[in-house]
Amino acid sequence: MPVLRAVDVGQNFGSLLLFRRMSFEVIGGESLAITGSNGSGKSTLLKILSGVMTPKAGEVELVIDGRTVDDMKRPLHVGLVAPYLSVYDNLSARENLEFLARARGQSVTDGASDTAAGKRIASVLQRVGLEGREDDLVGTFSSGMKQRVKYAAAMLPRPDVLLLDEPSANLDVEGIAMVEEVMEWQLEADRILIVATNVAAEAEECDRTLSVESFRS
């Protein structure tokens, strides 16, 4: 079971203090909402948790089945969906995911048949509601459909930690239902879910809430 731990984490950009001495732990099967007003540091905290940004103070540790994951390898265990991440418009939905799988050293076809990775791609695309559109260019998709491709990409490697930044941005009622399904999918597998949001209803769906602003002073 994964455990994600933040120990005395602090971040500032020059004189702009976002948070300091932030400590918390999330275990597999648990969900945590990160709240705070615009510009309070929610996205920054998700970047730190994912391992793509090093905090100015403190540390983040991911432990899987009792073993600490090397900081450099943490991003391989994390799925991140965020408004600032984009997908390739000139590739189809399937090709976007195949590209990610190959980057992880997985082959997606074996001659004429799909490998396990190829089958996983088909299954996540179906699960996010893109069945029938897999081979269309992402450039022709609506913003909500592109958002679904981002969810499929994040779920592809069965991430131990799923980080969602403003999960319902650009989504209609059906899309929001898809997000809820993805969240359940993550928690049922006893993995970690962390959601950065300003939407009260989204935060309420999580087991716990942590306000970045409460770590500012």
Ligand SMILES: Nc1ncnc2c1ncn2[C@@H]1O[C@H](COP(=O)(O)OP(=O)(O)OP(=O)(O)O)[C@@H](O)[C@H]1O
């Ligand atoms: N790389 C950076 N260099 C300098 N300042 C930064 C950097 N990244 C973020 N900031 C600043 O840090 C503050 C927090 O930004 P962040 O995006 O984490 O907030 P947020 O809570 O996610 O906001 P929102 O709710 O609007 O998405 C902002 O004032 C932002 O301008």
